[in-house]
Amino acid sequence: MPELPEIEAYRRLAEGALGRPVERAVIGDRRFVRGQSSPRHLRAALKGVTFSAARRHGKLLVLDMAGPGQGLHLGLRFGMTGSLLLDGRAGVEHLVYASERDEPAWDRFTLRFTDGGRLVVRDPRMLGGVELDPDESVLGPDALTVTPAQLRRALEHSDVAVKTRLMDQHRLAGVGNLIADEVLWRSSLDPRRRSSSLTPAEHRRLHHHLQVTLHDMLQRGGSHLGDLMPERVPGGRCPRDGTELVRSTVGGRTSYWCPAHQH
């Protein structure tokens, strides 16, 4: 599913759209338009603009507008099945949990450029969305660049499960269910641990493994390419010690962890 590594790949793909004038925006399903702006308003705001930058904040992709839309921002979210295509090319090769079918009916939002190319958000389950001027201030520090002090602040003073806290986009932006399981597994931390109970040494360990995991996944090309992932199925075993993994719900999400080495 799209977590930070996938959105980063989408961002790089979207850089190929910078400076190309938008002829018009096509809204495939009006429910895909989020926030305060109506589909009509969004279409009007996008007509004739160019984009000056493609940025990523957590799982939010932001295109900064230039020209007629100077100062406005286009936010793209991908839910768990959303993918980005530019001129027919995909941002990532494979998206776990999402269909691989080439189904134009799933094109929920399309930017047509005057040069004939197009940028498409394709999302079968429509859990993503497009929003004019999304509020980025509600997002926590980006997981790829978070400092140890920022991570500590995101986790301390809360009795909520550490996994829940890691996935809270208001505290830390970019970590989803798969990456959270992978990072906690590598850090030998039980996902159910009270967030405030982590020691300074555990904070350091978690920060280290978060960085290494994200860089591994960026290099491998997806959040589904972690070391734990192949065993993240009922009956799966810990790749480190062979213990059968525990499967349960933590923070409302299916979680797998090793009862032998995660404490």
Next chain:
DNA sequence: ATTGTGGCCTGCCCGC
């Protein structure tokens, strides 16, 4: 404010 829960959304897989 913080935290938990349910709902949205729909393709896919499994068992009957």
Next chain:
DNA sequence: TGCGGGCAGGCCACAA
């Protein structure tokens, strides 16, 4: 072979 229930989870509205 077809059918239906359960599952997947990012995000948001809502309740306590």
